[in-house]
Amino acid sequence: MPESPEVQALVENLGERLAGREITDVDVVEFRTAKTRARPPTSLRGERVTGAARHGKHVDLHVGDAQHLVVSLGRHGWARYASGAAEASVARDDASTDGDAPPTLVAFTFDDGTVVELTDAGDWVSLGCWVVDEAREVPAVAKLGSDPADAGFTRADFDRVVAGRRKQVKAVLQEQESLAGIGNAYSDEILHLAKISPVAHTASLTEVELDRLFDATVGTIAGAIERQRGVPIDQLKATKVASMRVHGRAGAACPVCGDTVADFSFGGTTAQYCPTCQTGGERLPLRAAE
Known part of the structure; x- marks a missing residue:
C-alpha cells in the first residue's frame, strides 16, 4: 500500500512535470474509479494543471481555476508515465497478460504528449477519483488526522x-x-x-x-x-x-x-x-x- 513518503514523492513529481500542461484527453477504462458521477474525470478535458498536493495517502491535482482531481490510490493503486496514447494502449494490452504490469484504469493525456496512467494491481478496484471544488469534499480527506510530515506537527x-x-x-x-x-x-x-x-x-x-x-x-x-x-x-x-x-x-x-x-x-x-x-x-x- 502506498504511504505518505511515496505519495509525497509522486505528488512532487507530478506537480513538476504537469504544472501548466493542458489535459487533452481522459480515458476512463474502469468506470468504478469515478466517484463523482456528475463530474467524472472526463470533465477535466481542456483544463490545465496548476499544482499538486498530498493529503495523507491521497493525491490532489489542482486543475483549472478551482477544481481538484483527488485520487485515492487505495491498497494497490499507483501512477505511471507513457510517452503517448499509442503506448498507453499497448501498456493496457500488456497488463492483461503480464502479471508484473498492473492494468490501467484511468489515463490522462496532456498537450505535450505525456500520458499519466492510474493503475491498480489488486484483485478488486481500490483506486478512486473525485473531481471536487475542495479536497475536503472527499470524505476520507475530511476525516484525516494530523500529518507527522507537517512542519507544524507537535x-x-x-x-x-x-x-x-x-x-x-x-x-x-x-x-x-x-x-x-x-x-x-x-x-x-x-x-x-x-x-x-x-x-x-x-x-x-x-x-x-x-x-x-x-x-x-x-x-x-x-x-x-x-x-x-x-x-x-x-x-x-x-x-x-x-x-x-x-x-x-x-x-x-x-x-x-x-x-x-x-x-x-x-x-x-x-x-x-x-x-x-x-x-x-x-x-x-x-x-x-x-
Whole structure:
C-alpha cells in the first residue's frame, strides 16, 4: 500500500512535470474509479494543471481555476508515465497478460504528449477519483488526522491522538483519522525504532516510551520522504522495500540486535517485529487480537 513518503514523492513529481500542461484527453477504462458521477474525470478535458498536493495517502491535482482531481490510490493503486496514447494502449494490452504490469484504469493525456496512467494491481478496484471544488469534499480527506510530515506537527498533536488510548499502538499509528499517511510498513519501522511492542496498548506506555514513539514517528516519516524525493516514480516501491529494517524481512537478522525478525498477523495483513528489541523476547501469536 502506498504511504505518505511515496505519495509525497509522486505528488512532487507530478506537480513538476504537469504544472501548466493542458489535459487533452481522459480515458476512463474502469468506470468504478469515478466517484463523482456528475463530474467524472472526463470533465477535466481542456483544463490545465496548476499544482499538486498530498493529503495523507491521497493525491490532489489542482486543475483549472478551482477544481481538484483527488485520487485515492487505495491498497494497490499507483501512477505511471507513457510517452503517448499509442503506448498507453499497448501498456493496457500488456497488463492483461503480464502479471508484473498492473492494468490501467484511468489515463490522462496532456498537450505535450505525456500520458499519466492510474493503475491498480489488486484483485478488486481500490483506486478512486473525485473531481471536487475542495479536497475536503472527499470524505476520507475530511476525516484525516494530523500529518507527522507537517512542519507544524507537535508533541501535543501526537499526544492528543495517541496517549492514554486503550488500543494497540500499531492500530493507532495506522488510523488515518488520528495520524494521516502511515500504513503497515512504516508503522512496523516506527515501532522497531522506538523499541515498542506493536500490540502494546498506548495507555500502558510510559512517558519515556511516548517520547521514543513520537521521535520515531516524526523521524521515520521525515527520513523516508527525504530518501524518496527525486526517485523516479517507477522505482519508489523498490526504494521503499530496500530501506526497511524489519517490515517484510521475517526470517532475516534484526539490524540492531541480530535476533530473527518475526511475523504476526494484524488487521487482516502480516506485520513484522523484532522479539528482542520490542517484546522482551516474547514471540507474538501469528494471529494477534486487536
